[in-house]
Every structure is written in C-alpha cells, then in structure tokens.
Amino acid sequence: TPDHAEPASARHVAPDEPRATPGQRAAAEAVLRAAAAVLETGADGAGGVAQAEVLRAAHAARLDGLHRAAATAVAAVNGLRAARAADPAYRLADLAGRLRELLATVHRLPSATGAELTALRGTARRAYAPEGSLRLHGLFCEPVVTAGGHAGAVAWTADPEGRLHTVSDVAPGGPARATGAADRAVRLGDTALTHRRLASEGLVVSGATVSEDGRLGAGAGVRAVRARGAGWHEDPLDRLWAEPAADQAVRALSGHRHGLLFLDLVITGAVREAAGDCLLADCGGVAVRLTAADDHPALAYRENIRSLATCPGTPLRAIARLIPAPHARAGLLAVTHPTEPGARLDLGLDRLQRADLPPPAPHHPPGGAASDPAVDQAPVHLLRRRVHQAVSGGRRMLALDRDAAADARLLRRQGLATAADLLGTLHAAAADRDRDTFGRLLPADTAHFARSWLAAAVYTEELDRALCAAAWGAAV
Template sequence: MSTSPQLPAVAPSVTAELVEALSPRLRKRLDAGVAKLAGRPVVRDGDTVRIAIDDDTDLELHAPGSVVTSADAVRCGCLLAPDCLHRAAAASAAPVAEDVQAAPAGAAEDARAQSSAGPAAAGEAAQPPSPPASEPRPDSPSPGQLGAARAVFEAAAAVLEAGTDGAGAVLQAELLRAAHTARLAGLPRAASAAVTVVTGVRAARSADPAYRLPDLVAALRTVLGVAHRLPGAAGAELVELRGTVRQPYTPDASLRLYGLFSEPVLTATGYAGAVTWTADAEGRLYTVSDVAPGGAGRAIGAADRTVRIGDTALTHRELSRAGLAVSGATVSPTGRLGAGAGVRAVRASGVDWRGEPLDRLWAVPVAEQVRRALGDGPHDLLFLDVTLTGTVREATGDCLLADCEGLALRLAAAHDDPALPHRQNLRLLAAARGSRLRVIARLAPGPLPRALLLAAEHPSQPGVRVDLGLDRLQRADLPASAVPPAAVPVPDEAPLHLLRRRVHHAVSGGRRVLAFPGGAAGDPARLRRTGFTTGAAVLDELHTTAADRTRDAFGRLLPADTPRFARAWLAAACYTGEVERDLCATAWGFRSGSDLDGS
C-alpha cells in the first residue's frame, strides 16, 4: 500500500471513521483497493482533488487548506456510495494530516523543523491545538487519559504483532483512531507518535526510498513507552509523557545572528523544506525554517525561498553564509525564531567559520559536545575539526572515515533520498583523503563514534563552505593533490547487534518472525559471554512471548497475548537504546553515567 503525495492530507479521525464504516467483506478488500486507487489519475482544482475511479465515476476530496477534516468532504459518484470502498481507500492512500483544527501560522513548520533533529524528535514535535478537554489533575492522569493510553497501546501492539508486512489499512486506521482519542484526552505526545508510526508503516509498505527502519522502531518505542508508563506517572514525568500541543514563543528583544548552514527537510509524513541554522555572539543556536507539505522537489527548492522573518529578502541559502539583525524577536524553547507581525529583520554581514564569534563553537571539547547531544541539550549538532582518512563500508553504504582528535570517526550521509546530494557529496569528499576540514554533523548514537555529515568547509577553497544536502560538489572541486579513498577494515563491535536486529525484525515481520524454533538459539549465550546478561534475559523473554501460543480443550490455537509481546519488545527496544547510548558515550571518550550490566 502506497501513500500518494498528490492527494491532500487527511485527518486521522476521518480515515478511522471511513474504515470503521466498511462492512467486514469490504475491509478484507481495502488494501487491494488502496493499491488500485494509487494508479488512477488525480486532478486538483482549487480546494478540490478529483480521482478518476473509471471512465464514468469520480471521487472527490474537498480539502480547504490542503487538509480533509471531515468524512463528508470525501464524496464518491459510484452506485454504492457512501458505503463504498473508494472513500476509505482514498483516505488510506493520502498522507496523514495533523488532527482536528488547523494549526496556527508557523505551527506545522515548528513541528517539522524539529524533525530535522532526529527521528525521536519527529514523533514528539509540537502539534496544533486540540479541542478543550477537562482539565486533568496535575498529579495523576485522568480517567479519559488512562483509557486513551490503553487504546493507543493496544492499537500499537497490534501493529507490532503484524509487522509492517501485515499492518494493512485496517490496523493503521485503528491506530489513527487511538491517536485521535489521545489528542482529545490531552495526550499530544502519544497522538503524535502514533501518527508517526502509521506514516512509517505506509512508507515501508510502499518501498518509499525515504523509509528508514530505525526511525519506525524509534517511533514505535515512543508510542508504546508513553502509553505503558502513563498510568503510573506523576509530577514532572506525567507532564513529560502528556506532551505539549505547541511550542511557546517568548520575546527575546534584539538578536545579532550569524549564518552557519542550511539543511533540507524531507519527512516520511509528507513535509519538506529547509532549515537554516544561525548562532549569536554567545554561541546559542537559532533556526529559521520553511517546511510545508511537499516532496523532494520542495526540499531542494526551499533553499532559494525568502526566509520568513520580518521584511528581509534573504533566501535560506544566502542566510546560511550571511547574517541577520532581528528586533522584536520571539523564540521557542528549541531556538526556532518566530515570524510574528512585530518581528523586524534586516540583512547583516556574516563571518567565516574560523572567525569570531563562530570559531568558539569548534573550541568546545568534543566530549563535552557529545555529552550535551546525548543529554537534554537544545540540539544534537557537533562542530568538529577532522582529517579525512578513507572510507569504511557499512550495510547502508560507504561512510567517510576521519580522524577527530585521535578518534576514528565515521561520517555518514544525513539522508538517503537520491534527489538530495548527500551521498554523492560524501563519495567525492572521500577522494580528498588527507584534507583537514571543519565540519558540522549530527550525532548518530551507536557503539562507534559516528555522525551524520551536514556541512563542511570546501576541500579546495579556503573560507568557502558547502551545505552537503543542498550544494553539489564536482570532481573539479577536489584539491589537485587528492588521494583516492582507502578502504579501512571494519573493527569488531559489541554484540549488541544480536538484540538490535531482533528488535528490528519484529517491526518488519511481526511476532511470527521471532516465533520460529531455534531462530536465535545461540544469541543469548553469546550476549552472556560478553557480559550482557540483562540483554540475554531480555532476548529470551522476547522469543518466549513470541512463541507462546496456548490451545483450547479441542487443541485449537488461542489468540496470542499481544500486550505481553509488546511489553517484551518494548523492554528489548529500551534496553538496546540505553546500552547504545552508554556505548556511544564510551566510544567518544567519556561515561554517560548509566550502569547497564558491566558494559
């Protein structure tokens, strides 16, 4: 089943309502109906999108503001309407919109700009406000929130049990209904994560090149974790689990900002654009974003759009190398600049990365930068001085290998979409072995020092920098003394991958792939031999719950204990994430403070 970018976004509650209205017979045919609809012609006329079902029948989606907000806005001309399959298939094929009312100006951008900081942030970004609900007690979840959390957990557990291969439109609609219920109950974090899971499942089922299994694993871990923890939460933990519907903007007087770099944003939820990072004289980072519904073309073109701050005519590409003077500025807690009516901005001069005040970003010790990125810091960017030394092959492609203060650092492509130049630029930089460059990268937690390369100094032109997701290097840009990349042997990693791959396999193939007898008989023993005793116990429990199927008095298999399997998977996913965090801290030269096993 594929998601069509030509269709307008549909609110989760609308999709859930249309699917629920189908008869059992039509529900069995829904996935086939979605696949068939994906190949039909689509025509947009203002706020109306028409799909030609056949030569005589059209299906219309009325989408003011490019969002379908009610089931009545989906109309079909076939003889079986409104109880036909076509309406539910269209909603299931369309991108998932933010639920209920439209967002205030800039709110959607705020949410998607945060998604550029990593997969976890995408599932927990600020959301548009939901209708008023009864005010919950601050020290405990309300009955409505408990019920909503239970519904989210059960729906997400059903998706996990089926895996991406088996989680068709019906299971997706159940999770979207639970997400809508959670939003109405005042649980925007759970609702947002549930929607992220659905969009990830759709991307997996349609073989979307932008799909990344680790992102879906992270989103599923978030939604199950929030729903599981909420009943026993109180105080600050409860506030965190509930989440917030939007990021508050606070006045920040006047700002003098210096451009750092721009990066494209291209999400699995159908949003695209660009985010430009800037810094003030004290080294605090601020972002200016232009993110809206769209695909790779919008992500590339957004760099040449005018920034939405005041009356300035600067584009994102120009701002990344220039400066900005802002008065009446408003800033979110994540550093995103607001674009309110009272904000004034004019172009100012920029500075080189090696000049003040930007030079101080690279003066911070690497270990301190990584500690901040792994903690609760406002961003996960790293400012590094590296020497390119070669390449190393990984399962997802070649990584650039660099020396960073004695660490063998892997620099990977920040995005794999072929429309973006990340990977091509990485291959060209690999040929500049021996070059010493300043780079900006995003930390990629793991057992080896690894980061996603975002921007770098030009390999042959001092003072020039390259936004690796927007600018395309040419072979002529390489220094005349460029040395061909050298292949570097891959060092042995901690055997945590034995558990990680089972966590990932469950998301892709569902419970059944872990239920095969003897599927991983030696993995727990290997984990115990290397000191991961808790990891071995977690893996044993995961396989036990996957294979545990009881029978009734007549020998017939009873339904599997889906919640138990989901809890076992959640324990394995959380354990893996925490150990990887600890291993990452150790790899970069410091301890994170966690104490898992003896590792």
C-alpha cells in the first residue's frame, strides 16, 4: 500500500552499489563545518586559525580518499590568503566558485553512489591509459601563469577524429618561464620540436599514453617523430570549425574540449569595459566580446587585442575559451594572421606589429551582422551580489542588508520567483540568531547559513549557464 511504500532513494539504490564509508562521511562533515565557518566570517575574518582548520580537514579528507574535496579546500585557502594579502591576481568570483564547489562536493557525497560517488571522491594522481599510435596536428600554444606560482606552456593538438591532446611543461616559476617554456623541446619521445613549433606542425606518436583530460604521457615507452601539420582551413582541423558556435558553447559549458571554441569571426570594433577594452566581433550574427585570455602584463594578449580592434571588417578564424556570461563572451587564444594566409598567431606569445595589420578601411557591416546593443538582462546580479558579499564579509554583511525585500520583489516581477525565494531564505538564515533566557545571543547555526548560501550559489551558476547558452543562440 502507499502507506508502506519505500522512499524513492531506497527504491533506486541497489544494495550492492558502493557508498561513502563512515570515515569518508565524517571527513566530509569536517570539511563542511570548516567551510561553513569561513562563510560565517567571510574572507575578511578568515585568518590563520580558520585557514588552518580548513587545511586540517582537507588533510583528513585526503587520508580518507576524498581527493577532490581536499584539493578544492586547499585552493579555497589559497584564495583566502590572496584576498587577505590584497594580491592583484585575487578575484572574488573565483573564491566564491571554489567555496561553492567545495560545499557542493561534501554536501552531496554522503548520499552519492556509483559513478557520482567516484567523481566526488576524485583521484590522487592523473591516470594514463594506453592509446597506441596517434597522428597529431598542432593547433596553438598557450602560455600559462598561475596564481599559485607555476608557469609554463601547453601545446594543443588534435587527432583526425577531432579529439584534443595536450603536451605541457608547467613548473614553479614566473612569467619568464611561461615564454621560455614555449621555446623548449616537448617532453615526448626523442622529438626536438618545441611547444611553439608543435603548435603549427605535426607529430606521430607510438606507444602513446593519454589521461582522461587528453594530456599525453611521457613514459619511457613513448616514441614521437615530427610530421607535417595541417592548416586550420585544411582537413582534419577544418572540421573543428564546422560545428555551429551555439552547439560548441553548450558543450563548453559542460567542460567539453576544455571550454575551447572554434570560431569564424569578423572584427567589428572594440568595447570599453571596466577591466579594459575588449574586441567586438560578429560570429554568424552573434555579437561576441573577445577579451584577453590572461591579463598578466608579461603576456601579449592585451596588446594584441588592442591591435586587432583597429582592423574592423577583418575576417579571422579563431580559437577562444568560453567565459560564462549573460552575453556571448570568450577569451581569445589564437587567430589566423590578418594579412598572411595560412599563418596563425598564438596571442599570448606572438606580438602583432603595425606591418602585420591590414590598412585601415571604412567598415560597412553586412546585412544581418550583429551589433552590441544594451541587452535587457535578467537581474540575476541581485542574487549573485549577495552570494559574493557573504564570501567577502560573512553573515553580518547580509544580516544588515536593508534592500533585500525590494530586490526580492524586483526578481519576482521579472519572473525569477525561485531567485526571490532563495534571496529571502539567504537573508533569513543570515539574520537567524536566537537568544537565551537572559537575552544573550546563542551561537549561530553556521551549517544552516552555509546550506542557504550553497543553494543560492548553485542556482546563480545554473542560471548564468542558461543565459550564456541563450546568448550564443542555443535553445534553452
């Protein structure tokens, strides 16, 4: 009878499916408490004691096999340290994203099973699987400078089936190492190709080993020899650009191809933003904002963006990395040369000179070309701002907010009833402080506030993803 029906979770979980061990559940709970304590005070109040508690919980989680939670916790602590040290590379959105991922991982882990549990646990080391022989065609070379003090270069290649493979050389160092590593020989077999040369030529690899994310292993049994590469307009690389940009954006939002987009563009001008100018281009009728893939001044991205903006009407074939936003936006990585057919530019390494640019000419956009009008965007920023305020200033920032009710009404009028409810719940959790018989404040329920914050953060992320897909022209 219905009165004796089992819960849905019990009906759909097989008895022999693996579950988190008691030790893993306890470790996840410890990480959750430590992360909730950080949200309670925010980055402004998360000093050495709070950071040490997160690191202690991360260490215990790693010992219990929760490698993903441990790595995310360490990344969150690095973000907290950057925030408190006023590091120029610090981004509040990045720290909020790390805390969201950390809380979501440990919140879901106790009830996860099967493949989901495996993904939430993570792995200690990257696993490489035998792949046999590979014929690779170079795509581009990307300099890497991380906030954690590592730098190097990554050469991106593709096989005839369109799968992406990378050869990287990233180690402790500064920006000088990023540009220097691009001119060092790749660590793959006996080939003398540098990362920069590999990006424009080809490679035949035998005995190849490949990780799940496409990184090529450099074991003793791997052999590699130089081969002819393919141009971006030649088969098989040309097929990467055949997929519609909207479909690529949807896949990139799911992590497909490392978020890379292969776009055919026509430059239309530049747009001034708070963080600097970005390139405006037309991509099949969609106005795309193209910004520097890395703002580090030692890399050439920003300078090349400014140079390309002076050439409206110039067609380019480009590789960019999707940046989730309510409008079509991507970080530009590599493009075809504006004046030399068949040549390509790695925008982080090569610097465009005036002689490389086509002569200025009046630009008349073709019929149906995209402009960059002021888009009537959904006011999701009202909820996102509260999510970020909690990360920065903690519970007290939201408890004292007097505009929450008005913002909730605005969200509801715009059809975002769920966002309005989450905003109200978040503020209620922030202001929820009981008193004892003598009127003294009782300890705050940090777990309740953390769950409310997590719900708002996850909703904001998913709504941003939907708006991003719609901006690229995908059906949502």
